[in-house]
């Protein structure tokens with residue numbers, strides 16, 4: 582019995598010793614449970630909140646809240662990541678909702694729009710005022726327009742389009758270099774061009790940096806276009822000797838103009854000389870010619886009589902005995918004897934201090950104006 586009692590006592594002691602251990606285990610378990618529950622509730626509130634939001638969102642159509650939700654949406658996105666399937670499902674539901682929502686939003690907007698429209702209604706009332714205000718402005722505008730109108734009206738007038746159309750006006754402004762204080766004469770050559778003679782004359786003029794005037798017969802132009810171009814390009818004056826060397830005194834105004842216009846038109850096909858001076862064949866003019874010819878007519882003060890003598894020495898003597906400042910010298914670029922005489926006279930006159938210039942330049946540098954329809958024999962000498 583004692584042994585049994587001892588054994589029971591031992592058991593009891595063991596039980597008594599085990600009790601605190603059990604209690605410890607139990608408390609530990611409770612603690613763990615509490616922690617687990619705590620963690621659960623920490624997570625749960627977020628899920629609940631999102632659920633509420635979803636509900637509000639589905640139920641409420643007010644645009645303001647939708648805007649808020651949309652704004653918050655990105656913030657919630659990470660939260661939704663754990664349950665993508667569920668989150669996406671409501672998304673489509675949400676999608677249509679906002680889509681419908683904007684329309685009502687637009688409607689109020691339109692409702693507001695009409696109000697500004699009525700606002701505009703009064704503005705038209707105000708519009709007549711500004712219109713009146715604007716009316717005076719345009720009224721003022723037409724005034725300057727009228728002021729400007731006369732100017733352009735004047736512009737077409739100076740254009741003188743009709744004239745240049747028929748005969749291109751003045752040639753490019755030439756750069757005259759003759760010294761008006763020094764003696765000068767103008768060689769003039771009629772009845773050409775004729776290349777064998779004209780060419781020699783051009784050569785010597787070029788050699789002495791001198792210029793001359795060529796009164797060209799219109800019906801010869803086609804045969805000597807190269808020489809005509811050379812005359813122009815080397816700075817000489819291109820002028821007219823009529824189309825077919827007619828005595829203008831035997832023609833009426835129409836015939837006179839035909840002789841002049843036809844020649845100018847032909848000249849301008851090759852060189853841009855515009856309207857050119859005229860030397861009437863035989864120096865023949867009368868009242869009709871002077872009244873009809875639309876350009877200055879250039880006669881001469883020194884006649885070389887080259888056409889008559891056909892002698893180089895005679896030509897040279899004829900010129901040198903009479904030449905003086907302001908003279909216009911008559912020659913014809915048709916004869917070899919004339920070319921030879923010029924080849925002597927050019928250096929000789931230059932040596933004597935004469936400037937060999939075109940008719941145009943001589944009158945220009947001396948300040949003597951040439952008038953259409955008038956006849957000129959020479960430039961007024963210096964002194």
Ligand code: NI
Nearest residue numbers: 771772862863
């Ligand atoms: Ni002639």
